[in-house]
Amino acid sequence: MKTNTKILASEFEYLECPTLAEALNCLSKYNGKAKILAGGTDLLIKMKSGLLQCQYLIFVKKIEALNYLISDKKTLRIGPMISLRSIEKNEQVKAYYSALFEAVRSMAATSVKNMATIGGNLCNGSPAADTAPPLLVYGATLKLSSIRGDRIVPVEEFFVGPSQTVLESDELLTEICLPDLGDQIGSSFLKLGRVSADIAKINVAVCLNRTGKSVGNCRIAFGSVAPTPIRIPEAEEILKGQEMSDELIVKAAKAAAGLIKPITDKRSTNSYRQQVSKVILEEGIRSAWQRAGGEL
Amino acid sequence: METSVVGKGLPKFDAYTKAKGTIAYADDFSLPGMLYAKVLRSKYPAAMIISINTARAKSLPGVHAVMTGKDVPHNNLRAKFGQSTDIGPNFEGLYRVLAEEKVRFLGEAIALVAADSEKIAEEALALIDVIYEQLPGVFDPIEALKQDAYLVGDNDTNLVSQFKIRQGDVETAFKSADVIVENTYSVPFKDHAFLEPESGVAWVDENGIITIRVCTQVIEHFRTVAEVLGIPHNHVRVIGTWVGGGFGGKEDITVESFLALLTWKTKRPVKLTYTREESFLAHSKRHPFVMKYKTGATKDGLLVALETELIADSGAYTYLSPWVLLYATVNAAGPYNIPNVKVDTVAVLTNNPFSSAYRGFGAVQPNFAYESQMDELARILDLDPLTIRLKNCLQQGDTLTTGADFGGSVAVREVAEKAWQALGPKRADPGKHIKLGRGLAVGMMSYGRLTFLHDTSRSYIKLELDGSVLMRSGIPDLGAGQAQALVQIAAEELGVPLEKIKIFTSDTSLTPLAGTSTATRQLYMSGNATLKAAREVKERLINKASVMLKADKTDLKFENEKIIRISEPDKYLALSTVIGQCSTDGDELYSEAQFNAPFTEVPVSDVITGQTFADFTFGAYAVEVAIDEETGEVNVERAVTCYDVGKAINPLNVEGQLEGGGVDSIGYALTENFVVEQGYLKSHSLAEYLLPTALDVPDIETILVESGAGIGPYGAKGIGEPACNAMAPAIINAIRDAVGVRITSLPATPEKILFAMLSRIK
Secondary structure (H helix, E strand, C coil), X not given: XXXXXXXXXXXXXXXECXXXXXXXXXXXXXXXXXXXXXXXXXXXXXXXXXXXXXXXXXXXXXXXXXXXXXXXXXXXEECCCCEHHHHHHCHHHHHHCHHHHHHHHHCCCHHHHHHCEHHHHHHCCCCCCCCHHHHHHCCCEEEEEECCXXXXXXXXXXXXXXXXXXXXXXXXXXXXXXXXXXXXXXXXXXXXXXXXXXXXXXXXXXXXXXXXXXXXXXXXXXXXXXXXXXXXXXHHHHHCCCECCHHHHHHHHHHHHXXXXXXXXXXXXXXXXXXHHHHHHHHHHHHHHHHCCCCC | CCCCCCCCCCCCCCHHHHHHCCCCCCCCCCCCCCEEEEEEECCCCCEEEEEEECHHHHCCCCEEEEEEHHHCCCCEEEECCCCCCCCCHHHCEEEECCCCCEECCCCCEEEEEEECCHXXXXXXXXXXXXXXXXXXXXXXXXXXXXXXXXXXXXXXXXXXXXXXXXXXXXXXXXXXXXXXXXXXXXXXXXXXCCCCCCEEEEEECCCCCEEXXXXXXXXXXXXXXXXXXXXXXXXXXXXXXXXXXXXCCCCCCCCHHHHHHHHHHHCCCEEEECCHHHHHHHCCEECCEEEEEEEEECCCCCEEEEEEEEEEEEECCCXXXXXHHHHHHHHCCCXXXXXXXXXXXXXXXXXXXXXXXXXXXXXXXXXXXXXXXXXXXXXXXXXXXXXXXXXXXXXXXXECCCECECCCCCCHHHHHHHHHHHCCCCCCCCECCEEEEEEEEEEEEEECCCHHHCCXXXXXEEECCCCCEEXXXXXXXXXXXXXXXXXXXXXXXXXXXXXXXXXXXXXXXXXCCCCCCCCCCHHHHHHHHHHHHHHHHHHHHHHHHHHHHCCCHHHEEEECCEEEECCCCCCEEEHHHHHHHHHHCCCCCEEEEEEECCCCCCCCCCECCECCCCEEEEEEEEXXXXXXXXXXXXXXXXXXXXXXXCXXXXXXXXXXXXXXXXXXXXXXXXXXXXXXXXXXXXXXXXXXXXXXXXXXXXXXXXXXXXXXXCCCHHHCCCCCCHHHCCHHHHHHHHHHHHHCCCCCECCCCHHHXXXXXXXXXX
């Protein structure tokens, strides 16, 4: 058992980078020996518990160029250093990106959300990260930058395992881009925790388009049921192109529940997660469908 | 009796500084040249220490002391745990400052370090080489009682203590019962999770006195600390700070001995503050209990017999287990008239974290069990929850299962009715998979210590020449308004506004000892002592004023800093004038009064009979819960509580106590689970040990009954700990009402509820 001593016991050099270029240079220079500090709400706890050591700590939250949220009519671009609280307060997010709004709303206490960033939530690589399922269902892409150049990675390919992502040791997440989601779109996010503002026992996001009475495009993603946040394409296929009905929702949710293989941990049990996955997915589909203007 | 200050919901005088964050809690204090302490803790729950080598740690630059058990002058004490009365070996236990030889629980303190900084101290801990030999240990109290069980300590048994109650003949009575309900209940460890972790600063003053400024419920531990060091009692001074929550977790010694040892060794001021995780490891827990209950009733719903067996996990050391067990024994039958009762209780050592005091002190665990039993009986007999309680509850003139009389007021009926009826007409279920349910529970608990402890409290009041008032009391204020209550009593008696009174608290060398802020005793004990002191001073003022005003003594009243003739209100003297005259005449206006609780003999047998407590507080909770049938999630929608508090000295504060007890019990019922597996902690931070947040609790509606029949000042009863009764079983009963499942082990997690529902459907 590792105890949070509230002390950063191991020695490291602290580097504060006011610009992206400096940050990328530092990352390249100290390749493999540096950790990136954003809001610190995950990283510092690991360091104080002795679970993580580094020789250099590169502070990037003050890079103004990475702190933005720009939406034109169709797309949304998010600077990864924006705080969760700023996302929650953004009117555009609240109005058009319900799943992302509901996710950040469900997270942590306000003081923590003032510190924590969306980039940190993603790069921490937790299977329970609440911002991951919404970004998965929005088909978001991530821009990963290094002095070698930029690359664009779909968020689906970003997570590799618990605390593991495809981010190379000299790379920094520099933008989250949500594509044009098309018309008549609705999305939702649901989560079960143990108390309010808890880490998820299980979470789910749904995003779909409506064409008349039928489902157009559709994505479903769960968190906290696998080593990474995951999409459930089989359940999505059940919905796509079909006329929406209660039976269809139940069928899709049941299929999804059969496909996930959650584990038992401190927060819940595998059987409970399996059992409630269909409940929250059903609710999530209904809610997304109604937000897309559909009726049930 | 008409009162003008007592009975008013006035803001506590300490509220503003706390709200502004300017009050200096234990950690908000430093001294020049101060060192920082850290504690090395055992990695194993059961092990033999083969060797400890501190050489590497001692040679680390910046380290000033490294101490182990062999450096402690008196490392092993037969402790009475803060109690000054001699009550015999049955209520004593081993207090070991630092582990030697056998390690008994994970996190047990093994060595101390004092260094120039916390960081260096932490580094030094890693340089202490301890060689352990792991031992099997025992982690289940039932296993620990078996003949060939692993022995936790050095005695030849793991048994800590046992008690019995025998009334009537249960065997015959069960034969005559129409209905018998039998269940086994279990409750887990519970952590106090106070906002302020254990903390203190110690120094040696200019006269060589070891002085410890610390957050504690019990400043009287100065005596034990002196015995650890082997120095006279009056060479240790404990200054208690404002406490950021105690709940029983700061009732035992926490950092005091460690600080005293290090400051004594280094002659430098030393600070020690636990982190949250260390606090989880280091302090006591509420006892887990396994409780077998067999309850018999007639078809009309009258209780005929109760047989119960309670097994308490004491964890690794005795501490207050015998006392907690005695409380559980006396409270096991609840506030009911049951002609035939058989209670058997036992407390057992294991290699789990040690259990000791927790707000509710042994009354709360059986409360969950007996109120669940009552609810099941009501369901079988098709009675509503209120009716079955009214048919059986204790009334004025009834006796306790030990045969003792209840004094004062027994208002079980009234509190149950008021709480239940306040819920009003039932609502329809809000959604198709959301089910509403209601539950009721009542509870009883003593206030004031066990009567054989011969409890005392002293309080000092002095009137200054300008009419302001100075008070001194050893009372530790835990944030519950203990000090404010004393000030309100003095203000009431002396007709002086609150802001003209200053109280100095919690200093073993300078304030009269008021006893511990535990056992819901301070308002009762120190309130009475303060009342007595105030009235003594008042008497002298009246004597003087009656001469000065040429008035009869009974014709005088104290109001607005004046002594006024009741018959001729325009004839009066300023209080300061009378004080001045007294002073001129050589009469110093001060009084230090002592209040003594009623006293009984120490029980000689493990069969408990007669009086063990001076009085009880009775209360009820009625709740409405909403349960999502598909996820098992519970939301407490409404909670109404009604308690007979005797007299609310400060109704705002009483409501706060009831709400706090309620919230604490929502956590007990639904979320808090201190998981220990084979002695290892699995919930060692607030991310794993889940307290209800502000979003998880409803507004708690409080109804105060003021019978005026308590034995505290103005007829007040104690409320701090009794407030933890009834909420948890009311919630569990409401879950039963909503979805038809009986949860017998706490906490009632969505996982438990959902699968109980699913297995019922199958």
